[in-house]
Amino acid sequence: MNEHPIWSLVEEAAPRLIDLSHRVWATPETCYAERQSVAAHAEELRAQGFDVTEAPAGIPTAVIGEAGEGGPVIAFLGEFDALAGLSQEADLAEQKPLEAGANGHGCGHNLLGSASMLAAVALRDWLKQTGTPGRVRYYGCPAEEGGAGKTFMVRDGLFKDVDIAISWHPNSLPIILRGSSLANTRIDFTFEGRAAHAAGAPHLGRSALDAMELMSVGINYLREHMPDTARVHYAIIDGGGISPNVVQARTKVRYVVRADTVPEMLSLIDRVCKVAEGAALMTETSVTREILAAVSNLLPNGPLCDAMQKNYETLGPVPFDAADREYAAGFQATLSDEDISDAWRSAGLVPEPGRVLGDLVPPADAPVRPLGGSTDVGDVSWVVPTVQLMDATTAVGTQLHSWQMVAQGKSGPAAKGMIHAAQIMAMTGVDVVLDAGLRERAWADLRARGGAEGYICPLTADAVPPVKAMAAE
Structure with a gap:
């Protein structure tokens, strides 16, 4: 040779x-x-x-x-x-x-x-x-x-x-x-509620932790209705603190959504976001989302x-x-x-x-x-x-x-x-x-x-490299 x-x-x-x-x-x-x-x-x-x-x-x-x-x-x-x-x-x-x-x-x-x-x-x-x-x-x-x-x-x-x-x-x-x-997107969901004394005035609180947990329940039900090769997994970034006697006013959870192609992934992301919005509606909290990264x-x-x-x-x-x-x-x-x-x-x-x-x-x-x-x-x-x-x-x-x-x-x-x-x-x-x-x-x-459509960038037009968000973790 x-x-x-x-x-x-x-x-x-x-x-x-x-x-x-x-x-x-x-x-x-x-x-x-x-x-x-x-x-x-x-x-x-x-x-x-x-x-x-x-x-x-x-x-x-x-x-x-x-x-x-x-x-x-x-x-x-x-x-x-x-x-x-x-x-x-x-x-x-x-x-x-x-x-x-x-x-x-x-x-x-x-x-x-x-x-x-x-x-x-x-x-x-x-x-x-x-x-x-x-x-x-x-x-x-x-x-x-x-x-x-x-x-x-x-x-x-x-x-x-x-x-x-x-x-x-x-x-x-x-x-x-x-x-x-698999195409892949990382999204942070932040739930905002209202703090209150968990025993003295629980009726005044609106739990962001409840919202985050309800989102997890909703995603688990969603899994049955996703394509077999799709994947959704998560990590809790902020559980709302360490005091169980305070109604948690803010939580953050990071989701990874994967699918065979970018169009399939974008469709699944839309459904995941609806679950988050539903969890916020049920708990009278608000939710915002930030796309950190996405790949094809x-x-x-x-x-x-x-x-x-x-x-x-x-x-x-x-x-x-x-x-x-x-x-x-x-x-x-x-x-x-x-x-x-x-x-x-x-x-x-x-x-x-x-x-x-x-x-x-x-x-x-x-x-x-x-x-x-x-x-x-x-x-x-x-x-x-x-x-x-x-x-x-x-x-x-x-x-x-x-x-x-x-x-x-x-x-x-x-x-x-x-x-x-x-x-x-x-x-x-x-x-x-x-x-x-x-x-x-x-x-x-x-x-x-x-194909005829070619490359679809999975990032939103205003997305920036999440240097501060991810390098600090």
């Missing part, structure tokens, strides 16, 4: 980008609060010779780096936000937070952004060495976990001149993503998936060794049989008992599985042909958003998976630079899947 020149370029640049992933792992920051993480990414982009734009779309924790001249614009999408409450010691196969209640990289975004930048650096170097026209653009995108950073960036036109977008995500098994995700469903791209599949087959699986397997076995022992079987099911693969790492090539004919969750990559995919890989970085069965994912985020297997993903992304970047026909087929596929 002849090695592709881009492989060695990735390997040469890898040590600095692995170090970046470790630094981001050590400073886990959540939605719109990724100040140290974005600073580290901007610093590395400058060190690599990229022109840097800070705070694009008015988002303080976003960054864009660009290099090259002429030719098509190839975008690599990076992320670096963490999750709340998932602090965990590295490489320890038992749950032990570094700091109780603190953040942790439970979705592997420390690896995600670093590998995407690694691919961008390698493609830039290849363009320079071969004298090939083309521009490489790295998008450091914040707040994928619920903040819709890319949606705001798309709405503000930051992808309007991009020819192809390429991304990836850490996982326990490799997948070329040919399925969709993902549009896969057939020609780009085929190109990435070919590159995966050419490169082969992640080169894990015996030490990596011994390491992964310790973590797989902490997982349930259901965790492991679900990983195989989600990848559309036949389970292989005893396999602890995903060092295999995803079959081209694997069943297409919907993601089930949501991602703001979806909005990019509606305006630019987009391809996304999930590559093996952890023990088979490791669930995203888990302490096990955090613990393996700085490991040898994680670094190998990160390099491997960057090689595949960079190779795919070479393909789309050299092959105008591939770019044309990718755009034709996007137009066909998007």
Whole structure:
């Protein structure tokens, strides 16, 4: 097998980008609060010779780096936000937070952004060495976990001149993503009532807590009459205080509404809002709502998936060794049989008992599985042909958003998976630079899947990135 020149370029640049992933792992920051993480990414982009734009779309924790001249614009999408409450010691196969209640990289975004930048650096170097026209653009995108950073960036036109977008995500098994995700909106409902002494003058009170609870009851009845794939879930942001002898005058609850498509989601949101209004009417309170973030469903791209599949087959699986397997076995022992079987099911693969790492090539004919969750990559995919890989970085069965994912985020297997993903992304970047026909087929596929109406931005016209609202939480 002849090695592709881009492989060695990735390997040469890898040590600095692995170090970046470790630094981001050590400073886990959540939605719109990724100040140290974005600073580290901007610093590395400058060190690599990229022109840097800070705070694009008015988002303080976003960054864009660009290099090259002429030719098509190839975008690599990076992320670096963490999750709340998932602090965990590295490489320890038992749950032990570094700091109780603190953040942790439970979705592997420390690896995600670093590998995407690694691919961008390698493609830039290849363009320079071969004298090939083309521009490489790295998008450091914040707040994928619920903040819709890319949606705001798309709405503000930051992808309007991009020819192809390429991304990836850490996982326990490799997948070329040919399925969709769910459209998603986050809405805060605030109920306002009237405080009163709960025993001395309860008749004078109007309970915002009652309204919030009645909304929950109404949503539970609504679930029976939603499409099977739709989802509605919630978190109480403000329960009205800790004094049961005071009628609660103000409460806030955050709902996430998901559906297969943006139009279906908007219809379901309308019904959820009616439930909130009904709860307010029953309790003689008032309710206001604020849409914090919204994302579209993902549009896969057939020609780009085929190109990435070919590159995966050419490169082969992640080169894990015996030490990596011994390491992964310790973590797989902490997982349930259901965790492991679900990983195989989600990848559309036949389970292989005893396999602890995903060092295999995803079959081209694997069943297409919907993601089930949501991602703001979806909005990019509606305006630019987009391809996304999930590559093996952890023990088979490791669930995203888990302490096990955090613990393996700085490991040898994680670094190998990160390099491997960057090689595949960079190779795919070479393909789309050299092959105008591939770019044309990718755009034709996007137009066909998007339909006559095309992209419907799920954000309201006056929505702004919820930096203050979400970064403070």
